[in-house]
Amino acid sequence: MNTQIIPQLKQIEVKKDPFELKHFYLEEAILKALPIANEIFDSNAKGKATYPITWVKKELTEEAYEIDAKKEKITIYAKTIRALMYALFTLSELSLANDDKLKEFIVQDEPSLHFRGLSDDISRGQISTTDDFFNIIKKLARYKYNTYMPYMEDTFRFDSIPAWGRYSEPVSKQEWKGIIAFAKEWQMDMRPIVNLLGHFDKLSNIEELQPLALKYEDGTVSHVMDPKNPKVREAILMMLDEIIEVFGEGVIHAGGDEPVDLTKVYGHDEGGRLFIEHYTFIANELKKRNCTLMMYADFFAPPWGDYAVPVDRAKELPEGTEFVFWDYAYRPEYPFVSALHNQNLKMYISPGSWTWKRFSCDVKTCYNNTKGLLAADNGRSLGMIMSCWADGGDTLRELAWPGIVIGGNFCWSPASTYTYEDIFNLYxxxxxxxTEEQAQLLEPVYHHDSLIAREHEHEFKNEMFNNPFNPIAFKDKEHIAVIQNAMAKAKLDLASLHPIRNMDAFNALHLTVARASFTANKIANLPHKKVKTIEEGIPYSKAALDLAAELLQVKELHRKLWFANNRNSEWELCAARYDDLYDQLNMFARNVRLRKMFNMHI
Structure with missing residues (x-):
């Protein structure tokens, strides 16, 4: 019997006698305590149910459970309804992993980390429909996350500040309340992330909100709010009241990451003082409202850049402030983890799903980053928050699921012994x-851009929307046929696969292949250096027209998949990138072969 599921079980003992889960039914006590219990087994085999699954309350820790599975009775031991639900998911996953051909077994399992969250960026790309939010919550519950954290720069509709998110289709308070109620049915907590300093760039372009932005000496609007402006504090107070009205008392994540402009304008000393003063104000206001401040730690422990202040200054924030240390790189060491712990701070670890500015999840880097960061932490933090970012705005969020599931495994079991190959196949x-053979067909889909050399992890993707009037700058362009051939094969391989569940995530891989193929064709067929003669340019004209036609097909697939699960918000921006490139390709095709325009544009 295969005992490998996600997340990895802490302890399982398999016995001899066989049984099939499809012959079991849930006793009334389970259905009364957990009305959604039968939905957990939607994907499992169905049969004549003869034998009971029972729940016995036992004084275990809050999320621990035990299963004693015998061929004519399955008994679950758990203290809480959430732990009961986790036991049911384990039964479901073991059944799926074995085509329902099980043997009697005993499981003892519990999480190593109390807080297991997903930070979901709904501000720089797609915003789910209500039904899609529901589906995300159900999937997170299956992989034993316990907290869903939507990241909202401009996607919460504030009644007190109507201009906030005017062009981003923000979610209303009433709708958020419905999503939170649904999450509660699936034993999932929801806590908000609302950035109350940096990443203000979208909002600072709105007329009524621009006065809240910090300005440079020349009047240029920055990407942070101005902590010296009293109007900023007035706005924050109104926002906090509405956020807490919806999400309730508890931890409120108030952002604070990457406030680069703050120290550019004021310098590190004054910028540091203003940052600490600003978040001290927020922490104190939250305390008045029976809430706790959570914030990013990078202003004191930066994975990149020169915008931070010394790590020991984190202690200047009010006692009890909770810090989220993020670092999405795969490194041999993560020295800031110990540096922050040495300050005796309340701390959470945050690796990344590795889908931002990419056509797909970099599954291998995500695995190494997650496992490495948790190993460096060595159980010292209060929990883990998997970060799922949408930088670039055009990568489908459905592509993040490999990284999210990796996070689910390691935040439940940071010492998991699963290798990368194990995780890839189990996902x-x-x-x-x-099957494992089918899974291996998808390896080049996720890692297409590492098949040849690259300057950095985003180099290949960035080439897609580069202006064709600029010569191709991709480093390893001479070997681009490797990616072209791999994506041609991947297209055929995808057509041969027929997923049993989660069709939306699978369909998103078709877009990965389409966009990677287009980009590889663009690199292969457009000039790598300045065109010097009309004769030299004529073949590039046809190539540009062919690429323009291919681009329209890619855009239509992207549009179709976008709206399958998401709202209109941000699609206009994504579509504009396609439209601009389409126009540029056609303009290039005209200019590269017409003498009159040749010298002007080429």
Missing amino acids: HASFFGF
Whole structure:
């Protein structure tokens, strides 16, 4: 019997006698305590139910459970309804992993980390429909996350500040309340992330909100709010009241990451003082409202850049402030982890799903980053928050699921012994019902851009929307045929696969292949240096027209998949990138072969 599921079980003992889960039913006590319990088994085999699954309350820790599975009775031991639900998910996953051919077993399992959250960026790309939010919550529960944290720069509709998110289709308070109520049915907490200093760039372009932005000496609007402006504090107070009205008392994550402009304008000493003063104000206001401040730690422990202040200054914030240390790189060491712990701070670790500014999840880097960061932490933090970012705005959020599931495994079991190959195969078995052989067909889809050399992890993707009037700058362009051939094969391989579940995430891989293929064709067929003669340019004209036609097909696939699960918000921006490139390709095609325009544009 295969005992490998996600997240990895702490302890399982398999016995001899066989049984099939499809012959079991949930006793009334379970259904009364957890009305959604039957939905947990939607993907499992169905049969004549003869034997009971029972729940016995036992004084275990809050999320610990035990299962004693016998061929004619399955007993779950758990103290809480949430732990009961986790036990049911384990039964479901073991059944799926074995085509329901099980043997009697005993499981003892519990999480190593109390707080297991997903930070979901809904501000720089897609915003889910209500139904899609529901589906995300159900999937997170299956992989034993306990907290869903939507990241909202401009996607919460504030009644007190109507201009906030005017062009981003923000979610209303009433709708958020409905999503929170649904999450509660699935034993999932929801806590908000609302950035109350930096990443203000979208909002600072709105007329009524621009006065809240910090300005440079020349009047240029920055990407942070101005902590010296009293109007900023007035706005924050109104926002906090509305956020707490919806999400309730508890931890409120108030951002604070990457306030680069703050120290550019004021310098590190004054910028540091203003940052600490600003978040001290927020912490104190939250305390008045029976809430706790959570914030990013990078202003004191930066994974990149020169905008931070010394790590020991984090202690100047009010006692009890909770810090989230993020670092999404795969490194041999993570020295800031110990540096922050040495300050005796309340701390959470945050790796990344590795889908931002990419056509797909970099599954291997995500695995190494997550496992490495948790190993460096060595159980010292209060929990883990998997960060799922949408920088670039055009990568489908459905592509993040490999990284999210990796996070689910390691925040439950940071010492998990699963290798990268184990995780890769287990994800595809659990999520789609694929065999190991089928899963391996998808390896080049996720890692297409590492098949040849690259300057950095985003180099290949960035080439897609580069202006064709600029010569191709991709470093390893001479070997681009490797990616072209791999994506041609991947297209055929995808057509041969038929997932049993989670079709939306699988369909998103078709877009990965389409966009990677287009980009590889663009690199292969447009000039790598300045065109010097009309004769030299004529073949590039046809190539540009062919690429323009291909681009329209890619855009239509992207549009179709975008709206399958998401609202209109941000699609206009994404579509504009396609439209601009389409126009540029056609303009290039005209200019590169017409003498009159040749010298002007080429």
